[in-house]
Each structure stands twice: as structure tokens, then as C-alpha cells.
Amino acid sequence: xxxxxxxxxxxxxxxxxxxxxxxxxxxxxxxxxxxxxxxxxxxxxxxxxxxxxxxxxxxxxxxxxxxxxxxxxxxxxxxxxxxxxxxxxxxxxxxxxxxxxxxxxxxxxxxxxxxxxxxxxxxxxxxxxxxxxxxxxxxxxxxxxxxxxxxxxxxxxxxxxxxxxxxxxxxxxxxxxxxxxxxxxxxxxxxxxxxxxxxxxxxxxxxxxxxxxxxxxxxxxxxxxxxx
Amino acid sequence: xxxxxxxxxxxxxxxxxxxxxxxxxxxxxxxxxxxxxxxxxxxxxxxxxxxxxxxxxxxxxxxxxxxxxxxxxxxxxxxxxxxxxxxxxxxxxxxxxxxxxxxxxxxxxxxxxxxxxxxxxxxxxxxxxxxxxxxxxxxxxxxxxxxxxxxxxxxxxxxxxxxxxxxxxxxxxxxxxxxxxxxxxxxxxxxxxxxxxxxxxxxxxxxxxxxxxxxxxxxxxxxxxxxxxxx
Numbered sequence: 001x002x003x004x005x006x007x008x009x010x011x012x013x014x015x016x017x018x019x020x021x022x023x024x025x026x027x028x029x030x031x032x033x034x035x036x037x038x039x040x041x042x043x044x045x046x047x048x049x050x051x052x053x054x055x056x057x058x059x060x061x062x063x064x065x066x067x068x069x070x071x072x073x074x075x076x077x078x079x080x081x082x083x084x085x086x087x088x089x090x091x092x093x094x095x096x097x098x099x100x101x102x103x104x105x106x107x108x109x110x111x112x113x114x115x116x117x118x119x120x121x122x123x124x125x126x127x128x129x130x131x132x133x134x135x136x137x138x139x140x141x142x143x144x145x146x147x148x149x150x151x152x153x154x155x156x157x158x159x160x161x162x163x164x165x166x167x168x169x170x171x172x173x174x175x176x177x178x179x180x181x182x183x184x185x186x187x188x189x190x191x192x193x194x195x196x197x198x199x200x201x202x203x204x205x206x207x208x209x210x211x212x213x214x215x216x217x218x219x220x221x222x223x224x225x226x227x228x
Numbered sequence: 229x230x231x232x233x234x235x236x237x238x239x240x241x242x243x244x245x246x247x248x249x250x251x252x253x254x255x256x257x258x259x260x261x262x263x264x265x266x267x268x269x270x271x272x273x274x275x276x277x278x279x280x281x282x283x284x285x286x287x288x289x290x291x292x293x294x295x296x297x298x299x300x301x302x303x304x305x306x307x308x309x310x311x312x313x314x315x316x317x318x319x320x321x322x323x324x325x326x327x328x329x330x331x332x333x334x335x336x337x338x339x340x341x342x343x344x345x346x347x348x349x350x351x352x353x354x355x356x357x358x359x360x361x362x363x364x365x366x367x368x369x370x371x372x373x374x375x376x377x378x379x380x381x382x383x384x385x386x387x388x389x390x391x392x393x394x395x396x397x398x399x400x401x402x403x404x405x406x407x408x409x410x411x412x413x414x415x416x417x418x419x420x421x422x423x424x425x426x427x428x429x430x431x432x433x434x435x436x437x438x439x440x441x442x443x444x445x446x447x448x449x450x451x452x453x454x455x456x457x458x459x
Contacts, residue, residue, distance in 0.1 A: 046353050072356040073365075085354040089372045098368075099358035148358050 002026075002152055002184065006042050006052035006062075010035065015208035018052075024200030025178050025185045029192070029219070034205040036188045037082075040154045043186065044079050045072035056152055073102070078145030078153040078183075082160050084137045086129035092140050093125040099148025112147065118180065119143045119173055135166035139173060146181065153185045159194060167194070174198055192219050232429060238405055239413040240433055246321055246409060247389035250329035254336055254385055259371075259378065262340030283395075284334040292398025295327055299399070323400035324407045328392040332385030339384065343377020344370070376452045383445035390437060410434050 002021040009015070015035045019026075028036045041047035043054055045061065048069065054062040056077075061070045078099075086095050096116070100107065116122045119139045129137060138158050145153055158174070159167045175198060178185065189195050195202060196219050204212040212218050232240070261280055265273065283291050299306040299317045309315040317323035347370060355365045371378075393411040400407040402416060414430045417423030 044357050046357070071361075072353070073359050073361045075357075076359070077357065079354070079357040081350070081354060083350075085348075085350055087351060087355070087369060089375075098355070098360075102355075102359035102364055102368075144358065 001057060002043070002186070003053075003055045004039065004043060006039070006049035006054065008038065008042070008047070008050045010038055010208070013208045015039070017205065017208070017210055019203045019210055019213055021184060021186055021201065021203075023182075023184055025187050025198050026201045026203060027195040027199035028186060028188045028203050028205055029190070029195050029199075030205035030211075031190055033207075034190075035208040036190075036205055037156055039205070040079070040156050040186060040188055043152070044077050044154055045070060045075050076103075076149070076151050078148055078150030080138070080141050080145050080153070080155045080158050082157045084129075084141040084161075086132075086137060086140060086144070088129050090129075091125070092121065092127050092129065092132070095129065095140060095144050096121075096125075096147050099144060103148065105149065115143050115146050118176060133166070134162045135169045138162065138166075138170055142173070142177070146177075146183070150183060153181075153183050154188075155185060156188045157190070158187075159189075159191070171197055195219055232433075233426070235404060236413065236426060236430060239408050239410050239430070242321060242405070242407075243390055243409040243411070244437075246325045246328055247386050249322075250325040250332060250389040251336075251382055251386045253325070254329040254333050255378075255382060258333065258336040258340055258381055258385070262337050262344055262381075265337070266341045266344035280337050281334045283331050288331060288392070288394025289398050291330060292327060292395035295323070295330070295395065295399040299323065299326065317400070319400050319403060319407065321400075321406055324392075324396045324409065325389075327395040327399045328389035329385075331392045331395050332388035335388050336381035336385035339377040339380040340374065341377075343374040343380075346377075347373045376449050379445060379448045379452060383441055383448075387438060387441045390441070391434065410437075 004020070005018040007014075007016045013033070013035060015038055017035065017039050028039060030036055038047055042049050042062070049062060049064060051064045052062075053060065053064065060066070060068050061075055062068060087098065090098065096112070116125070119142060121136065121139050121143055124132060124136055124140065129140070132140065142158070155174075159170055162170065171194070178198060178200075187195070187198055196216060199216060202214060202216060202218040203210055204218055261276070265277060296318070297303055301307065301310060301316060301318045306317060309317070315322070317326050351373070352365050352369055355369045360368060391411055392409075393415065396407065396409065397412050397415070402408050402412040408416070410430050410433065414427050414434070417427040417430070
């Protein structure tokens with residue numbers, strides 16, 4: 001289980017967020033500028049909170065009071081960025097393999113093949129990221145994060161840079177991932193329809209604070225009309 | 229056409245050796261200084277920036293003279309290096325390499341710095357979340373992405389080192405077989421009667437070498453770009 005309780009001053013926005021995320025997909029849902037991306041960056045270790053603590057399955061990743069701040073490369077948290085951020089100088093295969101190589105784990109062909117099949121990217125392995133469509137790029141980014149063997153997967157608006165057709169292409173993979181992989185996920189989105197498809201728990205953020213947390217009932221039909 | 233005398237061949241080989249050694253030794257410093265200038269902020273950064281670029285704007289003779297009074301055998305740094313490491317620069321080809329390296333250094337640092345500044349830092353963050361510590365991020369993401377700039381810096385420094393004249397001749401003189409490069413031999417030949425033909429041959433070689441360096445850099449840069457951005 002992920003336990004987040006952080007505070008940070010971000011320009012004019014005073015961010016103070018507290019929530020727990022259990023198994024399944026926890027959606028951080030709210031309008032742009034609510035501080036969603038900052039929260040996942042803090043979980044990943046890319047942004048340092050001013051105060052508070054972050055722990056996962058009892059392991060403390062950050063604790064301002066105790067001076068604990070595990071660097072990102074030792075947190076073992078997969079991160080799928082909005083823009084994919086595939087390494088342009090590496091092939092798709094090398095991108096997928098990067099996390100495993102950096103952690104020095106042996107190559108597990110079965111695991112590699114399983115995730116490549118899950119995301120349907122086997123025909124892309126020898127290509128460069130530049131030669132992929134937006135949807136293919138995001139599938140590879142998801143695969144790269146999964147293949148590092150994460151204990152938690154962060155997805156920051158993974159569909160935001162895609163057009164409607166590509167969004168429809170990717171969502172089923174993410175749903176399959178939720179049902180098959182068994183890795184807890186934190187899914188950032190401002191799109192209600194997307195959250196409804198994928199999330200099991202919803203944390204609503206507004207202006208840097210949690211305004212509600214609970215089940216899918218928190219997504220009102222008004223959200224879907226208003227935000228989509 | 230290339231009917232060179234042994235003395236002329238010696239000068240050509242020596243020039244190449246000096247330029248290669250100067251460039252190779254300058255490269256690690258060039259990457260380190262380029263990184264410092266591109267990525268860090270510290271007190272005295274603009275001073276460092278100025279010192280690095282000084283050889284580009286100062287008369288080469290001044291650079292050579294400063295080397296002479298610092299790196300000469302009896303000079304403070306020169307004497308220290310001689311007694312502790314057995315490294316002697318004055319009137320040796322190594323001194324020529326030092327002078328050429330320093331003269332080429334600003335031309336090397338600039339493209340490396342620009343390349344490092346142009347790299348999307350978010351890719352380095354992504355590498356960190358995938359388990360790469362900072363040295364590995366640098367080796368597997370930063371350096372490969374800066375490669376076109378590094379190639380450009382290497383070629384510019386090499387070309388400058390190959391043609392360096394003023395600082396070299398001031399620091400290590402013009403000794404055949406030791407410090408007499410293509411440039412200083414051409415200079416010598418133009419000072420003696422009947423040296424025009426030989427000088428002409430060497431001028432031709434200098435032009436060919438410069439072109440070869442340019443073509444090599446174009447080719448390498450294109451290969452690097454194909455690797456990064458697809459066909």
C-alpha cells in the first residue's frame with residue numbers, strides 16, 4: 001500500500017495532499033493546475049516535498065522529519081510520462097531493456113515476451129522511437145516501466161498527448177494491465193471518462209488539496225460533460 | 229605530386245601526432261568544462277567561461293609566451309611536472325601538443341556545451357526512475373545525446389591543432405623532428421631562397437588534411453543523426 005502525506009509550496013499554489021492507495025488503480029483526478037503531476041513526481045522522487053512522508057508497503061521513501069529521501073533510481077517505481085520520454089538514441093528493444101540493465105537483473109525472456117505480448121509491441125522492437133505513432137510510443141513507455149519490475153506504476157496523463165482514436169487504442173491495454181499485472185497503479189487524469197474506465201479508487205484534487213476520496217461514484221456525470 | 233622530402237614527411241607525421249594527442253587529451257577536459265558551464269551555477273562561472281575562451285581572442289603569441297613562463301623547465305608548473313612526473317614540455321613535441329590543445333580548447337568546449345544545454349533533461353529524469361544512478365544516466369543518456377556536439381568539438385579542435393602556429397613556435401620553437409610542424413616548416417621554407425616549391429607542396433597537404441577533417445565530421449555527424457532520429 002502507498003501512503004502519501006506531503007506538503008509543498010509551488011509558486012502561488014500551496015500543495016497539501018494526503019491519501020492512501022491500495023491495490024488496483026487509484027486515479028488522481030482533477031482540473032489542470034490542481035497539482036496532480038507534482039504529487040506523482042514526489043512519489044517518484046523527482047520533486048522533493050517541503051514536509052511530510054511517503055511510504056510504500058511499509059518502506060519509507062521519504063520522511064522530512066527523519067531526513068529520509070530515497071533517490072529516484074532506488075525507489076523501484078515505474079513512471080509512464082505524459083510524453084512517453086522514450087530514449088531517442090535507443091531502439092524500442094533497448095528502451096524496454098533499459099530498466100533491467102540498470103538494475104543488473106538477469107534477462108528473463110518469458111517476462112519480456114509476456115509484456116511485449118500484453119502491449120502488442122513485438123513488431124516494433126527494432127524500430128527507433130521516432131518511427132512510432134503516438135499510441136505505439138505510449139505502449140512502449142508502459143512496457144519499459146513494467147519491465148523494470150516496479151512495485152508501483154505511476155501514469156501521468158498517459159493519453160493526454162494522443163488523439164481520440166489513439167486513446168481508444170490504448171485504453172484496453174491499460175485495463176488489461178490493471179486486471180493482469182497486479183501492480184498497484186496511480187493514474188493521473190483530468191478526463192472523467194478515462195478515469196471511469198480504468199480506476200478502482202478516486203482521489204479528487206483541486207487547487208493542491210484532496211477534496212474527496214472514494215469509489216467511482218465520485219465521478220459525476222457532470223464531470224464527463226464538463227471536462228471531456 | 230606528393231614528392232616530399234624526408235624532412236617534409238617528418239613534419240606532416242609530427243603535425244598529425246601532435247593534433248591527435250592534443251585533441252585526445254583535451255576531450256575529457258572539454259566534456260567536463262562543457263558540462264560545468266551548461267549544467268551548473270557556481271561562483272566564478274563567468275570567470276571560468278572567460279578563461280576558456282581567452283585563447284580564441286588573445287594573440288597566439290601571448291598564449292605561447294604565458295606557456296613559456298609557466299611550463300618552461302625552470303618555470304613553476306614546468307619544474308614541478310618534471311621533478312614529480314617526469315613530464316617535460318619545453319622544446320618537446322609534447323609542449324607543442326599542450327599549446328595546440330589549449331588553442332583548440334575553446335572551439336571544442338563551445339559545441340559540447342551547446343549540445344549539453346539542448347538535451348531534454350526530462351529524459352535524464354526518466355532514466356533515473358528506471359534505476360540509473362547519476363553516473364549511468366550521464367553515460368547512457370547524456371553523453372550519447374550530446375554526441376553530435378562532441379564530434380563537432382573534436383573536429384574543430386583537431387583542425388585548429390593541426391594548423392596552430394603562433395603559440396607553438398613561441399613556446400617550443402621550430403626544431404626539425406621535434407617541434408617542427410607543417411605550419412612552422414612552411415614558415416621556415418618561405419624564409420629561405422628557393423623554398424617556394426616545397427612550401428607549395430606542404431600548403432597543398434594542409435588543405436587536403438583540412439578538407440578530410442571536415443568531411444569526416446560531416447560523415448560522423450550524419451551517422452549520429454541517423455542513429456537518433458531514424459532514417
